[in-house]
Amino acid sequence: MVRNTREEIEAALKDLCDGLSPFQKMDSFEDFVKMHTDVYDTFGDGSFDILLDILLFPPRLGRIDAEDFKYVLADALAAIGKRNTRYALDKIRTLIDIKRIRPVLINAIGGLGSKDGLPILEPLLQLDGLSENDLMELACAFGDIGGKKAIESLETMKRNFGDHSPDLLKAIENELERR
Numbered sequence: 001m002v003r004n005t006r007e008e009i010e011a012a013l014k015d016l017c018d019g020l021s022p023f024q025k026m027d028s029f030e031d032f033v034k035m036h037t038d039v040y041d042t043f044g045d046g047s048f049d050i051l052l053d054i055l056l057f058p059p060r061l062g063r064i065d066a067e068d069f070k071y072v073l074a075d076a077l078a079a080i081g082k083r084n085t086r087y088a089l090d091k092i093r094t095l096i097d098i099k100r101i102r103p104v105l106i107n108a109i110g111g112l113g114s115k116d117g118l119p120i121l122e123p124l125l126q127l128d129g130l131s132e133n134d135l136m137e138l139a140c141a142f143g144d145i146g147g148k149k150a151i152e153s154l155e156t157m158k159r160n161f162g163d164h165s166p167d168l169l170k171a172i173e174n175e176l177e178r179r
Contacts, residue, residue, distance in 0.1 A: 004044035009051065010059050012039050013076060017061075017068040036072070040079040048080045048088055055101050074104045078111025085114050093120050103137045110141030117141070118149050125156060135161055135168050143175030151179050 003009050016039060043051075051073060061069055081088030089112070092105050106124070109117035121141055124130065130138075139157060142150040154176050162169045 002044045003042050004046065006050050006053060009043060009047055009076075010054055012042070013054070013069065013072050014059075014061070014064055015039075016072045017064045036075060037079065040076055043076070043080055048077070048083075048091065051077050051080060052091060052095065055104055056095075056098075070104050071107075074107035075111060077104070077108035081108060081112050085112055085116065088112060089114070089116055089120060092117075096120055096124070099131075103131070103133045106134065106137035106141050110137070110144035113144055113146075115145060115147055115149070117145060118153070121145075122149075122153055125153065125160065132165060132168065135164060136171050139168070139171045139175050143178050146179055151176065154179075 003012055016036060055073055055077075058066075058069075077088070077092075081092075089109070092109060096102060096105050102124075106121065109121060121138060124134070124138060135157070139154065142153045142157070154172055158169070158172045158176070162172065
């Protein structure tokens with residue numbers, strides 16, 4: 001079954017978030033990842049744009065936690081974006097300035113794991129008024145991408161935002177240690 005419509009993709013994302021979904025509970029993190037990957041593999045070729053549309057115009061979630069839905073959406077964007085990383089990054093670049101969706105896009109860039117995402121992420125460090133969530137997602141994304149430039153960005157974050165909050169400082173230090 002290939003999911004090609006917004007309704008089909010939206011329903012699949014909701015099912016991944018919903019504790020009462022037809023998906024059985026997983027015994028391990030590997031099972032959890034495989035279940036998500038198996039679902040994303042059913043998304044058709046145009047699904048990246050549909051996922052962005054869902055991000056821009058979110059559905060009613062009912063009993064589903066909004067943060068869980070954003071996590072699954074970012075994960076799906078990264079998974080589908082890996083099919084054509086250049087296309088995914090070009091699309092994300094056009095939307096990254098929209099504050100309410102920025103954390104999900106940052107998370108997706110990190111999930112892509114491509115150094116080509118750094119030119120989108122690095123300028124964000126110069127913006128005034130980044131939210132705690134933006135900064136946490138940036139630290140994780142730089143850590144996920146890795147490499148010399150990402151480490152330099154994490155060191156910049158530590159200097160410029162290390163006193164922002166203890167949780168942020170810990171996240172930055174964790175990502176630096178991971179590298």
